[in-house]
Amino acid sequence: MESRANHNQVSHCPNKCLSCVQWLPLFKKKKQNSIEKFQNHDIIVYVLGGPGCGKGTQCSKIVEDFGFIHLSAGELLETEVKTGSETGKMIQEFKKEGKLVPSEVVVKLLKQAMQRSGNRKFLIDGFPRNEENRLTAEKMLGIQPTIVLVFDCSEEEMIRRVMQRNQGRVDDNMDTIRKRLKVYKESTLPVIDYYAKKGKARKINAERPVEEVFRSVEAVFSELGLVKRGKTIV
Ligand SMILES: Nc1ncnc2c1ncn2[C@@H]1O[C@H](COP(=O)(O)OP(=O)(O)OP(=O)(O)O)[C@@H](O)[C@H]1O
C-alpha cells in the first residue's frame, strides 16, 4: 500500500495530498502495458509560450502553410472534459485552478491523437509544460522534439489577449490567468531552458502583429528545410 508520504510527492495536486489520494487511482487505472514508439524521422515541433501569447493562432497558420497536424494539449484535454468522463471531471478541476494535469493523462491523449492522425509532422502545442511532461513523453512515446518554438510575450499583453478572447473558457478569468502565469514561470520556463541548452529552442517575439510573428516562424521552418505548400523545392 502506498504511504501518505508518497502522495505528497505527486506534483500538481490541486488540493495538496488529499486530491492525490482521490485522483491517483484514476490515472493508474488505464495505464497501458505496451507502447509503440514513434519513428526517428518524424518531425516534432513543440510549441511553448505563456497563456494567450498566440500559440494556437500561429499553429493554425503553420498547418495551412506547412501541412503539419496541430495537436493542442489544452484542446485534447478539453475534448476529454466534454465527454463527461471521470477523467474529464478531474481535468476540469485542474483547468479551473490553472494547474497542470498529471502527465500520464496528457501524454496518453497525445499518443492517441498522433496515432489516429496518420501524419508524420506534428505540431504539439502547449506541451511539455513541465519537466514531468517532458520526461513522460520521452518514456511513453520515445519522442524528442526536432525543434521547440517559444513565443515570447509580456505578461500585460498576454493578459490583454486572454481577456479579449471571450470564448467562454473556464480558465479565461483574471484569477486563473494569474495562476497560469505563475505555473508558466515556475514550471515551463525551466523546460524551455533545458531545450535552449540543447540548441533546440527558437525564441520568437510574439508581441508583434500576427503576420509579423509568422514571418519569424517561417524563418525557423526554412532553417528546418521545410518549404511552404504550393512552392517548388529547387
Ligand atoms: N500577434 C497577435 N496580436 C494580437 N492578438 C493576437 C495575436 N496572436 C493571437 N492574438 C489573439 O490573442 C488571443 C489568444 O491567442 P491564442 O488563443 O492563439 O493564444 P494561445 O497561446 O493559444 O492561448 P492559450 O495558451 O491560452 O490556449 C486570441 O484572441 C487571438 O486572436
Ligand SMILES: Nc1ccn([C@@H]2O[C@H](COP(=O)(O)O)[C@@H](O)[C@H]2O)c(=O)n1
Ligand atoms: N501540457 C498541458 C497543457 C494544458 N494543460 C491544462 O490545460 C489548460 C489550458 O491549456 P492551454 O494550452 O490552452 O493554455 C492549462 O492551464 C492546464 O490546466 C495541462 O495540464 N497540461
